[in-house]
Amino acid sequence: MFTRGLKRKCVGHEEDMEGALAGLKTVSSYSLQRQSLLDMSLVKLQLCHMLVEPNLCRSVLIANTVRQIQEEMTQDGTWRSVTPQEAGRAPLDRLVSTEILCRSAWEQEGARPAPGLGDGHVQGPVSDLCPVTSAQAPRHPQSGIWELDGPREDRGGFHKSLDQIFETLETKNPGCMEELFSDVDSPYYDLDTVLTGMVGGARPGPCEGLEGLAPATPGPSSSCKSDLGELDHVVEILVET
Amino acid sequence: QSGAFGGGCMSGGGNDIQWCFSQVKGAVDDDVAEADIISTVEFNHSGELLATGDKGGRVVIFQQEQENKIQSHSRGEYNVYSTFQSHEPEFDYLKSLEIEEKINKIRWLPQKNAAQFLLSTNDKTIKLWKISERDKRPEGYNLKEEDGRYRDPTTVTTLRVPVFRPMDLMVEASPRRIFANAHTYHINSISINSDYETYLSADDLRINLWHLEITDRSFNIVDIKPANMEELTEVITAAEFHPNSCNTFVYSSSKGTIRLCDMRASALCDRHSKLFEEPEDPSNRSFFSEIISSISDVKFSHSGRYMMTRDYLSVKIWDLNMENRPVETYQVHEYLRSKLCSLYENDCIFDKFECCWNGSDSVVMTGSYNNFFRMFDRNTKRDITLEASRENNKPRTVLKPRKVCASGKRKKDEISVDSLDFNKKILHTAWHPKENIIAVATTNNLYIFQDKVN
Numbered sequence: 001m002f003t004r005g006l007k008r009k010c011v012g013h014e015e016d017m018e019g020a021l022a023g024l025k026t027v028s029s030y031s032l033q034r035q036s037l038l039d040m041s042l043v044k045l046q047l048c049h050m051l052v053e054p055n056l057c058r059s060v061l062i063a064n065t066v067r068q069i070q071e072e073m074t075q076d077g078t079w080r081s082v083t084p085q086e087a088g089r090a091p092l093d094r095l096v097s098t099e100i101l102c103r104s105a106w107e108q109e110g111a112r113p114a115p116g117l118g119d120g121h122v123q124g125p126v127s128d129l130c131p132v133t134s135a136q137a138p139r140h141p142q143s144g145i146w147e148l149d150g151p152r153e154d155r156g157g158f159h160k161s162l163d164q165i166f167e168t169l170e171t172k173n174p175g176c177m178e179e180l181f182s183d184v185d186s187p188y189y190d191l192d193t194v195l196t197g198m199v200g201g202a203r204p205g206p207c208e209g210l211e212g213l214a215p216a217t218p219g220p221s222s223s224c225k226s227d228l229g230e231l232d233h234v235v236e237i238l239v240e241t
Numbered sequence: 242q243s244g245a246f247g248g249g250c251m252s253g254g255g256n257d258i259q260w261c262f263s264q265v266k267g268a269v270d271d272d273v274a275e276a277d278i279i280s281t282v283e284f285n286h287s288g289e290l291l292a293t294g295d296k297g298g299r300v301v302i303f304q305q306e307q308e309n310k311i312q313s314h315s316r317g318e319y320n321v322y323s324t325f326q327s328h329e330p331e332f333d334y335l336k337s338l339e340i341e342e343k344i345n346k347i348r349w350l351p352q353k354n355a356a357q358f359l360l361s362t363n364d365k366t367i368k369l370w371k372i373s374e375r376d377k378r379p380e381g382y383n384l385k386e387e388d389g390r391y392r393d394p395t396t397v398t399t400l401r402v403p404v405f406r407p408m409d410l411m412v413e414a415s416p417r418r419i420f421a422n423a424h425t426y427h428i429n430s431i432s433i434n435s436d437y438e439t440y441l442s443a444d445d446l447r448i449n450l451w452h453l454e455i456t457d458r459s460f461n462i463v464d465i466k467p468a469n470m471e472e473l474t475e476v477i478t479a480a481e482f483h484p485n486s487c488n489t490f491v492y493s494s495s496k497g498t499i500r501l502c503d504m505r506a507s508a509l510c511d512r513h514s515k516l517f518e519e520p521e522d523p524s525n526r527s528f529f530s531e532i533i534s535s536i537s538d539v540k541f542s543h544s545g546r547y548m549m550t551r552d553y554l555s556v557k558i559w560d561l562n563m564e565n566r567p568v569e570t571y572q573v574h575e576y577l578r579s580k581l582c583s584l585y586e587n588d589c590i591f592d593k594f595e596c597c598w599n600g601s602d603s604v605v606m607t608g609s610y611n612n613f614f615r616m617f618d619r620n621t622k623r624d625i626t627l628e629a630s631r632e633n634n635k636p637r638t639v640l641k642p643r644k645v646c647a648s649g650k651r652k653k654d655e656i657s658v659d660s661l662d663f664n665k666k667i668l669h670t671a672w673h674p675k676e677n678i679i680a681v682a683t684t685n686n687l688y689i690f691q692d693k694v695n
Contacts, residue, residue: 053338056445057476057495058591061532
């Protein structure tokens with residue numbers, strides 16, 4: 001439904017503005033590549049979170065990159081949620097040339113979409129999608145050691161990547177289930193580990209007066225409570241799919 | 242000791258250094274066993290010993306042969322002196338995760354007696370190892386045979402004192418201290434203080450101070466963990482004590498900053514004494530700017546006056562008295578700037594290269610891709626690119642300088658950027674503290690090069 005609406009609007013738009021077609025294509029080329037960089041980064045983050053103990057430095061750098069892209073897209077007014085239909089597409093396929101993204105901001109001045117231009121193009125679909133995504137995700141489904149700040153609409157991006165992961169878990173045939181839960185050494189699709197990775201943050205490690213025993217478990221805290229809330233939410237998604 | 246340095250484009254002569262292949266250690270075949278991947282390289286204070294750590298948790302120490310004064314056409318070779326398993330994989334039952342045995346860093350203590358001491362660390366635990374030689378053993382016991390069996394007491398008719406007799410040299414490594422359970426995050430650095438009694442260990446968010454004698458306690462001196470982990474945007478990437486000033490240390494971050502701290506100021510050094518940061522060049526800004534500014538290594542000069550940092554594309558030299566910009570910047574592989582997106586995709590952009598100074602602080606060295614490594618002479622401003630490859634493995638063969646062609650017409654003997662092998666990366670290099678001998682680690686081989694001695 002949404003895709004059809006989108007297409008109709010796209011076609012209508014292009015028919016109306018033939019003269020600016022070339023400009024639009026350059027604009028959308030940058031946007032496309034920026035979007036694919038965002039998708040790639042989200043996939044990397046998802047993979048990070050699936051590891052039991054992600055490389056913190058790498059995760060932080062990728063998350064900061066995502067935040068930068070989101071900020072720019074918000075400023076441009078081109079920020080919108082990804083539709084469920086697009087979830088199936090492998091984000092890496094959309095990475096076209098790499099040159100343009102590595103060019104400096106000055107070089108890209110001309111190519112970047114002007115705020116006015118982008119708005120009319122996407123306003124419709126965004127307003128249609130927003131209520132849907134915010135109903136589905138009152139909170140960030142993504143948790144773990146830390147999560148991204150940003151407008152509520154970015155839930156859509158997370159949803160897409162999360163959907164992909166849960167899809168994979170779903171499609172494993174029943175025969176594999178015992179293997180899934182009994183194999184300690186392959187945490188990749190181990191449900192417990194995935195959920196632990198999402199909920200677990202770092203345990204505090206007191207540095208003074210340690211007597212050489214295992215690290216203390218964290219006491220109750222507000223972050224713990226919100227983590228548990230998200231765990232419920234994640235399980236909810238699993239059950240629904 | 243020659244301070245001048247020869248660039249590759251000039252023919253050697255006079256005081257110019259010509260680097261020659263000396264030795265290569267490690268497996269020959271291209272099939273790399275994961276456990277053999279070298280993860281750290283370090284000379285000891287005299288340069289006589291060279292230690293490597295690998296992903297399998299092993300430490301291998303090489304010892305330089307004492308020079309044959311008569312045949313001095315090359316310096317002594319490095320041969321295996323000791324091999325031991327420093328760390329084993331562990332399982333953290335509380336977090337349900339495995340702790341890698343990979344050796345992240347090795348640091349030598351200065352020698353105080355006959356034995357050698359070094360610190361080795363994996364992600365979570367630091368160990369102090371004693372390496373000692375045994376070349377004599379007691380012989381002539383009263384009650385035991387030489388093989389250890391007890392003699393029949395009725396056959397003992399005389400009394401004798403055991404004497405020490407020479408035996409084949411045996412090198413033993415024994416763990417003397419184990420410093421555990423002080424790090425929640427992954428340890429990236431250890432650094433021994435100039436007082437030789439304390440040392441620091443740094444992980445992604447915290448730095449701890451230890452006394453070498455005390456294992457059940459450490460002091461937290463830096464903590465950048467935010468109250469709310471969701472606000473985390475910056476991590477600690479490296480830390481080092483000042484070589485002369487025992488109260489001063491620095492730590493670098495993933496945002497390209499270096500903080501110098503004075504432990505006398507307060508117990509918790511969360512407030513830096515100095516902050517070193519170069520303002521961003523707006524003309525070079527991209528989505529990858531922050532990632533490539535992340536500092537992967539920081540090293541003080543031997544003099545203590547300067548420090549060097551390595552970020553993804555460059556090496557910077559900072560004067561400790563000037564915080565707002567580095568005094569020197571050297572481009573390691575600027576031709577990669579236009580490929581950052583691909584390097585982000587294949588994760589190479591997150592590779593952590595190390596850097597090192599020569600003994601006189603006149604030349605700095607760092608690694609790159611395609612098994613290339615680079616040296617920059619701070620005095621002549623000349624630089625050279627060399628390759629660690631088995632193709633040049635005849636001893637005393639002078640290494641041919643390499644050149645990467647960024648764009649346009651590729652000259653003969655140049656290699657184009659697209660032909661570079663990004664799986665062949667030189668992350669770890671070390672320079673002998675006194676001589677022109679360098680150790681360069683490829684994935685699983687250790688190369689030793691030295692300057693041509695005429």
